[in-house]
Amino acid sequence: xxxxxxxxxxxxxxxxxxxxxxxxxxxxxxxxxxxxxxxxxxxxxxxxxxxxxxxxxxxxxxxxxxxxxxxxxxxxxxxxxxxxxxxxxxxxxxxxxxxxxxxxxxxxxxxxxxxxxxxxxxxxxxxxxxxxxxxxxxxxxxxxxxxxxxxxxxxxxxxxxxxxxxxxxxxxxxxxxxxxxxxxxxxxxxxxxxxxxxxxxxxxxxxxxxxxxxxxxxxxxxxxxxxxxxxxxxxxxxxxxxxxxxxxxxxxxxxxxxxxxxxxxxxxxxxxxxxxxxxxxxxxxxxxxxxxxxxxxxxxxxxxxxxxxxxxxxxxxxxxxxxxxxxxxxxxxxxxxxxxxxxxxxxxxxxxxxxxxxxxxxxxxxxxxxxxxxxxxxxxxxxxxxxxxxxxxxxxxxxxxxxxxxxxxxxxxxxxxxxxxxxxxxxxxxxxxxx
Numbered sequence: 001x002x003x004x005x006x007x008x009x010x011x012x013x014x015x016x017x018x019x020x021x022x023x024x025x026x027x028x029x030x031x032x033x034x035x036x037x038x039x040x041x042x043x044x045x046x047x048x049x050x051x052x053x054x055x056x057x058x059x060x061x062x063x064x065x066x067x068x069x070x071x072x073x074x075x076x077x078x079x080x081x082x083x084x085x086x087x088x089x090x091x092x093x094x095x096x097x098x099x100x101x102x103x104x105x106x107x108x109x110x111x112x113x114x115x116x117x118x119x120x121x122x123x124x125x126x127x128x129x130x131x132x133x134x135x136x137x138x139x140x141x142x143x144x145x146x147x148x149x150x151x152x153x154x155x156x157x158x159x160x161x162x163x164x165x166x167x168x169x170x171x172x173x174x175x176x177x178x179x180x181x182x183x184x185x186x187x188x189x190x191x192x193x194x195x196x197x198x199x200x201x202x203x204x205x206x207x208x209x210x211x212x213x214x215x216x217x218x219x220x221x222x223x224x225x226x227x228x229x230x231x232x233x234x235x236x237x238x239x240x241x242x243x244x245x246x247x248x249x250x251x252x253x254x255x256x257x258x259x260x261x262x263x264x265x266x267x268x269x270x271x272x273x274x275x276x277x278x279x280x281x282x283x284x285x286x287x288x289x290x291x292x293x294x295x296x297x298x299x300x301x302x303x304x305x306x307x308x309x310x311x312x313x314x315x316x317x318x319x320x321x322x323x324x325x326x327x328x329x330x331x332x333x334x335x336x337x338x339x340x341x342x343x344x345x346x347x348x349x350x351x352x353x354x355x356x357x358x359x360x361x362x363x364x365x366x367x368x369x370x371x372x373x374x375x376x377x378x379x380x381x382x383x384x385x386x387x388x389x390x391x392x393x394x395x396x397x398x399x400x401x402x403x404x405x406x407x408x409x410x411x412x413x414x415x416x417x418x419x420x421x422x423x424x425x426x427x428x429x430x431x432x433x434x435x
Contacts, residue, residue, distance in 0.1 A: 115167070132183060168202065210235060280405060318335050
């Protein structure tokens, strides 16, 4: 049985409306607070006898709760972006994704590349009155297409649905100056954080013009006009546009093309948790970085994070997180189980602001709230996260997620590594949060 978050959220809402903690509810029902936690996380459901006691406690017909318990959960919908510079292999990647994930039992939906559709239909930067007019049209159409695909996915039979966007809304930023980008955001009534983090994951395929220039061509896409030099520069701007996303992966040309496609499939599979979502992470204590240098990098984004740990079952770590900048935020809930010093099983889902605020009622009183400034930095095809804490003035933490334990890490020369602290409790957020 997959996680039934809808039923779990209903139980959470009913309990908090009565002003009960998980422990208090558990005592009334004669169960453990761990059992209540599992129900509300969607990982288990109460038995019929317990359901009767819940119905009596909440003054509800038992049939109503039983119907909610037995109702099949809605299909799990994941929306990802596959992006990249010109001639990066996106078209081929779509075929590989279809074959790989259909065999894994996913319903795979593809949102086609909007720029190719518009330019092929005669709507282009050079036919519109201005680049701003064109970008405004493209972003409106992109977002509307994504809404339609999401609506269609919600009406499909239960199961796992993967929506794959051939480029996403933030790709447009690479083709606009800051003034144009701000104007489009204002007209759309949105902001950069909502646009960027509205996707569950982003996978960037590096253009053949960087590392495989002999294979670079414009012949297979009528909308492609860039020289190899222009393509390489555009590739850098696209990576910079998506930098700051909590799950960005950059896949370069260090191997042959087929291996590049296999690496893409492996990265997507790892994100989806096939066979399970194992995260391989290395963590380093670094000298306090030059913030002015970080702020000046086009491939670096600042993100403000507030992290709160919740009461959880033994062997698990549950936290909620507010993430964003300039007053615009998104919210996540993460459940972690450690495998060993390097590996951990991690399941994460987005929350609404209302769900986030409800979850804060379950804050673990033995831990302080963690506030930090994170700099997301792409460098040489790698994605680093640098966390600055208000209680440290001379040091910081750098993290990188890897696919293999022996994978080479190429650090920016501006970053001074003090030592590796992977697996050291004192430098984990959970350890830093202990009172």
